[in-house]
Amino acid sequence: MKRAVALAWIAWLGIAMPAAARDPGADGEFDRRRSRHFELHQDVDIDQRAGRSGSRAFEREVLAVLEDAYDRVADAIDVAPRRPVSVWIYDPAVFDAGVAGAVRFPLAGFYHGVIRVRGDQRVTRDLARVLAHEYVHAAFDATAPSLVLPAVFNEGMAEWLSRGGLDASELAILRRTAAAGALPTPDAMFAPSFGALDASGAPLAYLYATAFVERLARDHGEKGLRELVRILLRTDSLDQALERVYDADLGALDAALRAELAR
Numbered sequence: 711m712k713r714a715v716a717l718a719w720i721a722w723l724g725i726a727m728p729a730a731a732r733d734p735g736a737d738g739e740f741d742r743r744r745s746r747h748f749e750l751h752q753d754v755d756i757d758q759r760a761g762r763s764g765s766r767a768f769e770r771e772v773l774a775v776l777e778d779a780y781d782r783v784a785d786a787i788d789v790a791p792r793r794p795v796s797v798w799i800y801d802p803a804v805f806d807a808g809v810a811g812a813v814r815f816p817l818a819g820f821y822h823g824v825i826r827v828r829g830d831q832r833v834t835r836d837l838a839r840v841l842a843h844e845y846v847h848a849a850f851d852a853t854a855p856s857l858v859l860p861a862v863f864n865e866g867m868a869e870w871l872s873r874g875g876l877d878a879s880e881l882a883i884l885r886r887t888a889a890a891g892a893l894p895t896p897d898a899m900f901a902p903s904f905g906a907l908d909a910s911g912a913p914l915a916y917l918y919a920t921a922f923v924e925r926l927a928r929d930h931g932e933k934g935l936r937e938l939v940r941i942l943l944r945t946d947s948l949d950q951a952l953e954r955v956y957d958a959d960l961g962a963l964d965a966a967l968r969a970e971l972a973r
Contacts, residue, residue, distance in 0.1 A: 741765060744794065745773040747780045752799040754829035771833040772799065772841065779842035783849050783871055786932055787939040791852035795845065796824040805829070813905050815912035821847040842872035854943050860960065862899035863948060866919035875924040880917050887914060888971035894918055896964055918967075925967055930955060 740751040743766075750773055754765070776797065784790040800808070805828040809817045819827035819840040825848055830837050846868035850857065876884070887893050894915045898907060899922075904915045927935055934955050941951035949959045956963060 740798070741769065743769045743773065745777055747791070747794055748773055748776045748797055749794045750776075750797050750799070752829060753801050753804070754799060754831060768832065772797075772837075775833060775838045775841050776845060779845040779872065780849075782842070783846060786871060787867075787936050789849045789853050789939060789943075791849055793852065795848045795852070797841070798824055798826045799829040800826065802828055802830070813912075814908040816909065819844045821851065823851075824848075839872050843868045846871050854946070857943070857946055858902055859948060860900040861902060861904050861915070862919045862922050862964065863960070864902075864919075865904060865916060866921075866923035869916060869920040870923040870927065873920075875927075876917065876920055881921070884914075884917055884921055884971050888968060893968060893971070896961065899964065900960065921971070922964070922967055925970075926956065926963070 740753045743750045743752075750769055752765070752769060752772070754768065776795075780790065805826075809820075817828075818836070819825065821844045825841070825844040827837070827840055827844065847864070850859070850864070850867075884893070892914075894907070894911060898904070898911070898915060899918060904912050907915055923935075926938070930937075938951050938955045941954050942948055945951060952959055952963065958966070
């Protein structure tokens with residue numbers, strides 16, 4: 711695929727490609743590879759094709775990460791796209807130039823009809839997490855394309871399913887922030903996305919969203935989350951699903967978590 715087509719997504723973001731960033735070292739030809747549930751396109755600047763550190767090995771590992779994410783999401787909440795999910799991995803310079811200015815915090819990937827991710831020359835832990843996170847968004851969209859969710863739930867599910875719960879240091883950050891009265895506001899957490907947040911607010915918002923879903927899982931287990939998602943997909947109403955499973959709406963659950971963190 712030629713560079714002009716590869717950069718078509720940048721037009722969707724409304725961003726002009728800087729001339730200095732048009733030749734990042736990748737050749738502009740996207741390699742394509744399929745697995746059972748994914749179609750991968752990648753243009754990372756990897757020197758060789760074969761061998762343990764070649765592009766083919768990179769593609770196999772990426773697809774293995776994605777298939778693991780597919781199985782995890784299907785097992786946890788019974789959500790599984792019926793058609794292959796398209797995943798585009800860009801050379802870092804191309805990706806960075808494309809998203810510059812789109813949001814006010816560092817961005818490693820996003821989903822808008824297809825998964826688009828900032829690549830690397832190997833599958834790092836961070837890259838694996840980004841791939842799994844964006845797959846959760848893709849899975850929900852494929853299952854219920856008209857569903858609009860608050861970011862605290864949407865991003866929280868993507869984080870919890872891709873990485874698990876918070877570690878002790880992350881929980882400590884949230885507790886200190888809560889004690890200082892500086893958690894992200896409910897309005898920010900209930901918005902459809904975190905796109906309006908800055909580089910200091912976004913990391914806290916993602917931590918809080920993870921804590922929100924982690925608390926749901928703690929209260930009723932993974933079985934409760936599975937039932938929540940089942941009702942949500944049937945009714946298109948998160949509050950209705952929360953009331954059925956947790957006997958509380960989004961606002962009440964948010965308030966309870968804030969109080970817990972502040973103690």
